[in-house]
Amino acid sequence: MSARFPEPVARLIEELAKLPGIGPKSAQRLAYHLLNQDEASIRRLADALVGAKQRVVRCNVCQNIADRDPCEICSDTRRDKTTLLVVEDARDVVAIERTAEYRGLYHVLGGTISPMEGIGPEQLHVRELVARLGQEPIAEVILATDPDVEGDATALYIARLVRRDDLKVTRIARGLPVGGDIDFADEVTLVRALEGRQAF
């Protein structure tokens, strides 16, 4: 495909096409868009990329990406140190922080168990999670992986792994979206919502 592009352009397209969600066509469009920019704005983009990579570290406690280690959340003394919320990736932390409701700590797994892709617990930050449960005064683990096949399996795996009398393990609820209409919900969601009903 890129044989017809000048070599530096072909290289740029190839690098862009490695990004998630970017196919060969989008990569070409992006490359030509970039080439039409003046050098200063290209340099700002390049600096932002390199700067982000250099200044961002992985928090050794929660495995989230952060600008320092331990991260802002892990070192915040006002947070509830007895509750730990387990998520698939860093974006999930941002989503839950945005609610400003949750005051506990996080643990980022970095993916879900998926034998088809060769991902097992060893490829995720499961060992670090188990270590934290041994060291920190955690009383409840909330499993907040996605409610799909892999997310459910990962939650199940962790629940079995960390089971202990003095530890409460919970799974986030699933059901109807807030503001949704019951008559528009699909059958499976409705069944789940009924199963997960709560006493008033």
Added chain:
Amino acid sequence: MIVETLSLESWRNVAEVEVAFDEGLTLFTGPNAQGKTNLLEAVFLLATGRSHRTARPDELIAFGRQRAYLRARIRRPSGEYQLGARIEGGRVVRQREGKLFRRGQDPLGDFAAVLFAPEDLLAFKGAPADRRRLLDLDVGQDSLAYRQSHQRYGHVLRQRNALLRSYERPPQELLATWNSAWAGAALALTHERERLIERLQPHFAARSAEISGGPPATLTYEPSLKAADPQQALAALAERREEELRRRTSLLGPHRDDLRAEIGDRDLRLYGSQGEQRTVLVAFKLATVSLLAEGAAGPPVLLLDDVLSELDQDRRRNLLLAATGTQTIVTTTESSLAGMQPGRTYAVRRGEYVGTW
């Protein structure tokens, strides 16, 4: 509902064409390999998101083109809507009135099609997979819960098989996790199939008696997994454990289900003449039409792909009579319709459809 028009673009051997259908019987005639089946395949794909001929969507795109488009105008009692599909990059994306939906997520599920092709004729004599396909593709259109359970089970099964393949002895905890996931998904699909076959059975019995003029045939579900709850399912799975580890694949569950059709007490998988096989299949397809017709959308579209020539005069006539009131699209190499009058007729040649009514 009724398919009023269908336009195809870069689909198989069709460059670009629009056809209109009669609300009763529409006939496509022409020699073999001219593109008659391509048209039925398109209607079926709009209803189910799949082709009945290939699992690789790219094969549907005309040679040398990047993508194929289908657009249909569907009329239902409450009004008309547009249903479309785009095939590109190995994927089928369908949309209703411009809004995308994925397979198994169609919230209304109101456009259904029952396709009857020559390769179906011996399904009751063939492999269990042939009979499961009848259920999954045809009857399964009746229920979103069925389609979702089917999809979820397939997904869990692929993950569990991948696990069994990648280890000689999978880590205990990991296998236990996927066993639990399997048990939930397997029980759900088994339950859905049970319900579906229970509802299909009376239609099937009535239709088979109608067509053969003899005693009704019966349909029985033979689930691979016989368990009332996840504990029993896991216990049944534990019995197959060594064999599964040795063969490195899942041996229990709905992917091994079967369906038994009997006339009198003769199992048609083992006995049964060519004629009885055909009777049972015609009865099954018509029963599917009746079952789907009970749903919110009314009767599905019946697609008869070159099967009339496979049936004798009586069965042909009974099939077309039974389909009265159902929109029916027929392809055939001959023009005999056992005395039935099509509302529209097209001659098909090299991907061109010429109306001759």
